[in-house]
Amino acid sequence: xxxxxxxxxxxxxxxxxxxxxxxxxxxxxxxxxxxxxxxxxxxxxxxxxxxxxxxxxxxxxxxxxxxxxxxxxxxxxxxxxxxxxxxxxxxxxxxxxxxxxxxxxxxxxxxxxxxxxxxxxxxxxxxxxxxxxxxxxxxxxxxxxxxxxxxxxxxxxxxxxxxxxxxxxxxxxxxxxxxxxxxxxxxxxxxxxxxxxxxxxxxxxxxxxxxxxxxxxxxxxxxxxxxxxxxxxxxxxxxxxxxxxxxxxxxxxxxxxxxxxxxxxxxxxxxxxxxxxxxxxxxxxxxxxxxxxxxxxxxxxxxxxxxxxxxxxxxxxxxxxxxxxxxxxxxxxxxxxxxxxxxxxxxxxxxxxxxxxxxxxxxxxxxxxxxxxxxxxxxxxxxxxxxxxxxxxxxxxxxxxxxxxxxxxxxxxxxxxxxxxxxxxxxxxxxx
Amino acid sequence: xxxxxxxxxxxxxxxxxxxxxxxxxxxxxxxxxxxxxxxxxxxxxxxxxxxxxxxxxxxxxxxxxxxxxxxxxxxxxxxxxxxxxxxxxxxxxxxxxxxxxxxxxxxxxxxxxxxxxxxxxxxxxxxxxxxxxxxxxxxxxxxxxxxxxxxxxxxxxxxxxxxxxxxxxxxxxxxxxxxxxxxxxxxxxxxxxxxxxxxxxxxxxxxxxxxxxxxxxxxxxxxxxxxxxxxxxxxxxxxxxxxxxxxxxxxxxxxxxxxxxxxxxxxxxxxxxxxxxxxxxxxxxxxxxxxxxxxxxxxxxxxxxxxxxxxxxxxxxxxxxxxxxxxxxxxxxxxxxxxxxxxxxxxxxxxxxxxxxxxxxxxxxxxxxxxxxxxxxxxxxxxxxxxxxxxxxxxxxxxxxxxxxxxxxxxxxxxxxxxxxxxxxxxxxxxx
Numbered sequence: 037x038x039x040x041x042x043x044x045x046x047x048x049x050x051x052x053x054x055x056x057x058x059x060x061x062x063x064x065x066x067x068x069x070x071x072x073x074x075x076x077x078x079x080x081x082x083x084x085x086x087x088x089x090x091x092x093x094x095x096x097x098x099x100x101x102x103x104x105x106x107x108x109x110x111x112x113x114x115x116x117x118x119x120x121x122x123x124x125x126x127x128x129x130x131x132x133x134x135x136x137x138x139x140x141x142x143x144x145x146x147x148x149x150x151x152x153x154x155x156x157x158x159x160x161x162x163x164x165x166x167x168x169x170x171x172x173x174x175x176x177x178x179x180x181x182x183x184x185x186x187x188x189x190x191x192x193x194x195x196x197x198x199x200x201x202x203x204x205x206x207x208x209x210x211x212x213x214x215x216x217x218x219x220x221x222x223x224x225x226x227x228x229x230x231x232x233x234x235x236x237x238x239x240x241x242x243x244x245x246x247x248x249x250x251x252x253x254x255x256x257x258x259x260x261x262x263x264x265x266x267x268x269x270x271x272x273x274x275x276x277x278x279x280x281x282x283x284x285x286x287x288x289x290x291x292x293x294x295x296x297x298x299x300x301x302x303x304x305x306x307x308x309x310x311x312x313x314x315x316x317x318x319x320x321x322x323x324x325x326x327x328x329x330x331x332x333x334x335x336x337x338x339x340x341x342x343x344x345x346x347x348x349x350x351x352x353x354x355x356x357x358x359x360x361x362x363x364x365x366x367x368x369x370x371x372x373x374x375x376x377x378x379x380x381x382x383x384x385x386x387x388x389x390x391x392x393x394x395x396x397x398x399x400x401x402x403x404x405x406x407x408x409x410x411x412x413x414x415x416x417x418x419x420x421x422x423x424x425x426x427x428x429x430x431x432x433x434x435x436x437x438x439x440x441x442x443x444x445x446x447x448x449x450x451x452x453x454x455x456x457x458x459x460x461x462x463x464x465x466x467x468x
Numbered sequence: 469x470x471x472x473x474x475x476x477x478x479x480x481x482x483x484x485x486x487x488x489x490x491x492x493x494x495x496x497x498x499x500x501x502x503x504x505x506x507x508x509x510x511x512x513x514x515x516x517x518x519x520x521x522x523x524x525x526x527x528x529x530x531x532x533x534x535x536x537x538x539x540x541x542x543x544x545x546x547x548x549x550x551x552x553x554x555x556x557x558x559x560x561x562x563x564x565x566x567x568x569x570x571x572x573x574x575x576x577x578x579x580x581x582x583x584x585x586x587x588x589x590x591x592x593x594x595x596x597x598x599x600x601x602x603x604x605x606x607x608x609x610x611x612x613x614x615x616x617x618x619x620x621x622x623x624x625x626x627x628x629x630x631x632x633x634x635x636x637x638x639x640x641x642x643x644x645x646x647x648x649x650x651x652x653x654x655x656x657x658x659x660x661x662x663x664x665x666x667x668x669x670x671x672x673x674x675x676x677x678x679x680x681x682x683x684x685x686x687x688x689x690x691x692x693x694x695x696x697x698x699x700x701x702x703x704x705x706x707x708x709x710x711x712x713x714x715x716x717x718x719x720x721x722x723x724x725x726x727x728x729x730x731x732x733x734x735x736x737x738x739x740x741x742x743x744x745x746x747x748x749x750x751x752x753x754x755x756x757x758x759x760x761x762x763x764x765x766x767x768x769x770x771x772x773x774x775x776x777x778x779x780x781x782x783x784x785x786x787x788x789x790x791x792x793x794x795x796x797x798x799x800x801x802x803x804x805x806x807x808x809x810x811x812x813x814x815x816x817x818x819x820x821x822x823x824x825x826x827x828x829x830x831x832x833x834x835x836x837x838x839x840x841x842x843x844x845x846x847x848x849x850x851x852x853x854x855x856x857x858x859x860x861x862x863x864x865x866x867x868x869x870x871x872x873x874x875x876x877x878x879x880x881x882x883x884x885x886x887x888x889x890x891x892x893x894x895x896x897x898x899x900x
Contacts, residue, residue, distance in 0.1 A: 274799050333873045341793060343786030347779045354775030361773060364796045364870050367706050371873020421860035428853035437852065437878065438796050439869035441765045441803025446869065
């Protein structure tokens with residue numbers, strides 16, 4: 037019998053009803069023995085997440101407002117408890133939290149109590165043992181994650197337990213204070229636990245049935261992607277697609293544990309599998325994109341094959357600490373793609389320096405570019421065909437075209453005004 | 469009444485019959501008053517060009533063979549003369565050439581006598597004045613073209629004459645010896661003469677009706693391109709398309725004189741116009757390509773936006789004097805395209821140096837790439853669509869895709885084995 041590590045996000049645990057669904061999912065599969073939970077999230081768009089309430093409460097000065105906010109938090113948990121109908125008294129916990137916060141427990145301690153209390157409740161509901169993240173997840177003195185100590189301790193804690201619920205989001209510093217991962221850090225806790233447990237799968241239950249092929253804010257009812265590689269995920273995340281943060285991936289990626297993004301509200305959907313290596317390459321794993329790029333074009337006789345010019349040019353951007361999104365050198369020209377915000381206020385300096393150092397025949401800026409990235413390892417020939425036919429149908433000229441050297445992303449740059457329409461048309465051609 | 473400078477290539481002047489056609493062309497338009505000629509070329513594929521015979525004759529040691537070769541040259545010219553039926557005695561010229569060659573006239577003097585004699589004959593046929601290139605075209609001490617002196621002298625020589633024939637290919641050194649332009653240099657003479665004459669058009673008569681859209685060795689009966697810009701021409705020539713050498717262009721380009729490539733055998737064909745600026749952009753001016761490229765792929769976390777890495781990498785190629793054909797940087801990878809012959813015997817060194825300097829996660833070579841360049845300023849959206857649909861129909865994956873920053877060339881890299889087929893399919897989609 038193997039182990040599946042299961043993580044539930046805030047929406048999956050926002051109410052007693054949701055918690056029951058989550059519990060059903062866990063109990064439906066005897067392998068689901070390592071459970072990591074977020075703090076209860078929003079029950080409706082107007083609702084507030086427990087973690088946000090905790091932050092507000094912590095920041096509030098001593099007084100009525102602070103007390104009122106803490107009261108709201110207690111009420112949320114008590115309501116869940118009473119709706120679940122399980123006998124668990126958290127009043128002692130509330131008191132400890134309130135008192136510890138007042139006695140230098142620190143902000144990270146306080147704001148991570150949502151996960152802590154949620155794990156308490158969920159472990160009670162499941163009949164699984166509660167395992168505090170403070171006992172198994174550790175940070176270094178400098179605040180970075182202590183991988184070695186965590187692996188050692190957490191593995192042995194898990195080895196001695198049959199089934200546990202672990203609160204996400206936090207761990208312990210060498211001085212025994214609590215420290216949180218960056219927001220969304222419960223995903224990391226899940227990955228760490230999956231790794232330490234030697235799980236064969238890390239199931240990440242959310243409120244969507246996996247990753248969507250295109251941004252749902254642009255494309256209505258986008259298809260779900262059934263399988264995606266870590267590399268592809270990273271590229272999508274780089275282009276702003278809301279996917280798992282890469283920090284949340286390394287512990288399982290290292291151990292070759294696949295991640296399955298699933299939907300608590302639709303537990304039969306297969307969701308998205310995130311794997312090291314896809315069996316079948318060539319298909320599209322995502323269409324992402326962003327506005328706000330600028331293409332700097334530099335022309336001079338043979339400049340594209342002039343290594344010295346390339347070196348000098350890189351130096352200019354290096355000295356000014358301007359990240360280059362991408363660049364392309366061809367015979368008589370070099371194009372450098374940067375984000376507009378990265379050169380804000382520095383345009384004239386940069387162009388001047390380029391002119392002085394390289395004496396080009398011409399330097400120009402193309403402003404207002406949106407990039408569309410079609411992501412997929414070794415995209416099959418039909419993909420660029422579909423992408424450029426979509427643009428052709430829109431009579432939209434690609435002003436930048438590049439297939440990255442790692443053969444994962446086909447990037448096209450078009451006018452910002454055409455961005456959404458182009459994404460929709462490309463999606464239309466590529467989906468189904 | 470304006471002036472057209474007209475240049476005839478070797479095939480247009482290879483026999484009396486061809487010369488008559490050429491003369492008819494000149495005399496059909498009173499503006500054609502500055503004529504530049506090559507040496508007579510091949511009359512059949514097995515035939516030898518006069519210039520090649522002159523080279524062989526010059527290189528031959530004193531003796532029977534040398535005499536025999538010179539005899540063949542004389543016979544070619546005498547045959548043309550007798551077939552033309554014009555009374556012109558070149559025997560004095562032959563003697564001078566033979567004697568001067570023996571008296572340190574030099575190789576350049578000797579091998580350029582094909583143009584010299586051809587111009588003599590053609591001027592007789594036309595009734596135009598013979599103007600020796602030695603009197604109007606000059607080189608600097610270091611062998612480079614003396615633009616200033618040439619412009620001044622040739623302009624004033626031409627201003628004082630109504631209609632002239634000038635031999636192509638050569639000019640005079642400051643020490644009064646003869647020097648030739650690189651082979652094919654009659655095109656340069658034509659451009660220089662057009663510029664000096666203040667011509668409004670430079671007509672370059674050849675044996676084809678202009679530039680073909682695709683290599684005739686690959687595509688049967690390729691369309692002719694009606695108009696092409698200097699920039700486009702340069703890119704095609706860089707990719708090995710047999711078009712005008714760029715040295716043959718600068719004198720007219722500078723003065724804004726368009727070039728018209730025309731066919732002596734089909735003088736009514738409009739041919740190809742080469743202009744500074746096309747009225748209508750977006751169309752394809754040529755499909756060129758070459759085999760023998762290698763893509764070096766370097767991967768590392770964020771290496772693509774790491775200006776220091778780009779600088780170091782350029783330095784590696786700069787130190788080894790390896791020209792970079794093109795390169796593309798994206799998030800986690802850099803791809804560098806070089807010609808295989810440029811890294812022959814240096815592969816291991818380069819890869820080692822890259823590994824040592826950049827500590828990449830992975831370095832790889834993709835060998836055996838052919839590049840196909842679709843050339844046209846600001847290609848319209850239908851062009852990339854056609855290109856990638858062609859590849860898609862062939863199930864051929866593009867492993868390199870780049871639109872140069874000057875927005876003139878869409879380059880795709882595919883397997884060498886698929887090169888010809890892909891060029892044909894792309895041509896098929898783009899033509900007509």
